[in-house]
Amino acid sequence: MSSGFFLVTLLLVLPWRPASAAVTPKWAAKEMIRSQRIVEMAPGQTTTFTIGFKNVGRETWLADGEKFVSVYTYSPKYRASQFYDTTWPSERQPARMVEDVVKPGAIGRFTITLFAPLKAGRYSETFVLAAEDTAWLTGGTFTVDIKVDQKLATAGVFAPGFKAAKLLVSAREMSLDAGETKDFRVAFKNIGKTAWKKDGKTKLVLRASRDTNTIAFRHTSWPDTEVAAVMPSDEIKPGQMIFLDFSLTAPNMGGRFTPKFVLTTDDGGIVDGGGIEIPVEVRQGLVPAQVSPYLSSEFAGAGPRGPNIRVGLFRTTDPVVFAADGPYSLYDSNEQLIRQMSGLTAVRFDFSSYTYEVTNNGWTWTSPKHVRLSPLNPATTIFEIQSLENRPTWDTSINFNRYRGDLEVLYAPATAKLWVIEELPVEDYIRGMAETSNGSPYEYQKALVTAARTYALYVKSIGGKHQSEFHDLNTTGNDQVYKGYVSELVRPNVVRAAEETRGQVVAYNGEMVVTPYFSNSDGRTRAWTEVWSRSPHPWLVSVPAPYDQGKTLWGHGVGMSANDAVGRANAGSQWQDILKHYYTGVEIRQLY
Structure with a gap:
């Protein structure tokens, strides 16, 4: 009797499922x-x-x-x-x-x-x-x-058993005047399987890269032209740490550089993890904050839309899917035409074999050379990167994923990053600026796009800010905020301001100059010498910013304060006068 009751109870409490249904595991x-x-x-x-x-x-x-x-x-x-x-x-x-x-x-x-x-x-x-x-x-x-x-284990690649971990550096980046010398320290830990020696077969040195950017920083204290430092101890066993000290002397040419060094064995074998790159800004020199007459003339001859500029749009590890509203061509890095295409194109990069794979409408092409997509009619064809989600929080129906220029997918070996890069005329780049809203005062917008155009051309004149990654500017506030073609649709007033000031730049003593700008000051802007360099730039001195009174400095403080400039525009100032307030003694010049 009790046994029967037990069976009935089981039948009542077990959930019923069809005999063929399988339960999906929680973790599978x-x-x-x-x-x-x-x-x-x-x-x-x-x-x-x-x-x-x-x-x-x-x-x-x-x-x-x-x-x-x-x-x-x-x-x-x-x-x-x-x-x-x-x-x-x-x-x-x-x-x-x-x-x-x-x-x-x-x-x-x-x-x-x-x-x-x-x-x-x-x-x-x-x-x-x-x-x-x-x-x-x-x-x-x-x-x-x-x-x-x-x-x-080929010579010049990795030394068997050698591995290092970089623990600290004395500076993540450096800023030097032309010809200035500064000491640098780096610490490495031996995390390999072999002891490091000062002499003998496992002798270790910190070797400079053979590129001209690195050799240009050679100091007289280096033991050899390509050797910046040698082991200070006779032996560093696995688990131990070593400090290496060496000096850098800035070249007599201004600009941004990235000297590179790596631990190697005496026969050239590379110590895995023993590399170091040092971003260096060299002030003054042959490329000062004023652009040379030669370069200004070269820019002027580039045509009504200005010279081309390369913009690093974003980094990725995923396939990049492109579409376009017109036909376009595929080129390799040697400018060799591969194919004319339309519709969807996917570009994949294999990080193990360092090869690019392009697929389009059932056709596939693989190459070790980076790829570029170029519209047949740049005036009417806009690319859409369908794999990119770039939506603002203030309106998620907008996706900033459409671009006017040529688009490249390019792996940068120096940083091991895969970039999507847009190349387009400067004037088209300025149309896509997103440093202000569509509703800001129009005279401020014209002042802003003129400062942005001048800054972009200045950066191009020094060879770009991101030479190791093959582009001039990126799209963030560290350079200039740029959102491409969709920004033109969202900010038509900024587009009109760009076209009405087309080709105009800020000049001092007849030559184009660098024009930094920032969000707001605390009542006065900062001089160049207060923030970046002992060498004065006479157009970048401290000036009053009354519309910033009571605020906290937000940004570097040099050049034009956006908040104060908006206040001036609302009070009736013209865009030329706004620029001349923040950039002392300048004129507005028609460059092209």
Whole structure:
């Protein structure tokens, strides 16, 4: 009797499901992407391996917080891997998820840095995905096959067993007058498998790159033309740290430079992780804050839309999808025409093979050379980057993802970043400026676009601010805020101001000059000498900004205060007079 009652109770409390229905696990994954089937490495070399899993469970994956999803060593669990690298969160945990959030149905990627042992051979490393303190992911186990081959250890690439971690530098960037000397210090930790020596086969030096930008900073104290510093100690064992001190002398040419140095063995083998780049601004020199008559003349001859300028739109690791409302051409980096196209084009970059893959309407082209898309009719064809989401918080129906100029997808080896770059005439660039709203005073808008045009041409005259990444300016407030063609639609008054001042620049003693501007002051602007340099620029001196009274300085303070300039425009000042207030003794010149 009681047994029958027990059976009835079970039938009542168990939920009913069709016999064929399967329960989706909370935490489950399916492998979708693998960067390499077999990872090939030299002994002591570091490389990366990326794997992607689709979230086929019911729970959302997170990169941080409770239950974050990461990779653990497996088979057996929590073992110490012989491919452990110091970039791992721990010896048993190689990587966290790249994406911040991966919902069910989406793909999450995991990039593991592998540091090869010194012994050549074939290895297999097994890992598993885990939700922290919660669950191993069903289907999340994977094995990486690795071939460590001595033949891959070519001279001038990586020295086997040598690896460094840069711990500190005395300055993240430097600002020097032409010819000025300054000391620099860097600290490295030996995180490799081999001791560093002052002499002998494993002798280590800090070697300067052979590019002219670096050699131009050579100081007389360097032990050799290409060697900035040598080991101060006889031996640095794995786990120990070393300080290297050396001096830099700025060249007699102004501009922005990035000298590069790297730890190497005596025979030229590179120490993985032993590189350093030092951004340096050289003031004065042969390219001062006034643009030379030669360059001004060159700009004037560029035509009614001005010279072309290169704008770094954004960095990415994902495929870039383009569309256009007219036909366009595909070129490689040698300006070789590859194909005329229309419709959607996707460009993918393989970070392991450093190759570009272009697909369009079923056609595919692969090349090691970066790619450029150019409209057949630039006056009427606008590109749309469909893979770009660039929506303002004040109106999410707007997407700033359309551009007038040629578009390039370009990998910059110096920074290991993939850039989407737009090249277009300066006047078209100024039309897409987003430094002010459409409703700001019109005389202020004309003053602003004239200052922005002058600044852009000045930056171009010094070779650009981002030479190592092959563009002149980016789109942020660190350079100038630029939003492309959609900004023209949102800010038609700014477009009208740009066209009405087309080709006009700020000049001092007849030559175009640098024209910084900022948000607001505290009642007065700052002189150039107060902020950036001991060398005065007579058009950049402190002037009163009465409409900023009572505010806190926001920005560098040099040049035109946006808030004060708006106040002047509202009070009836003309745009030329606004500029002449902030840039003392200047004139407005028609450059082209």
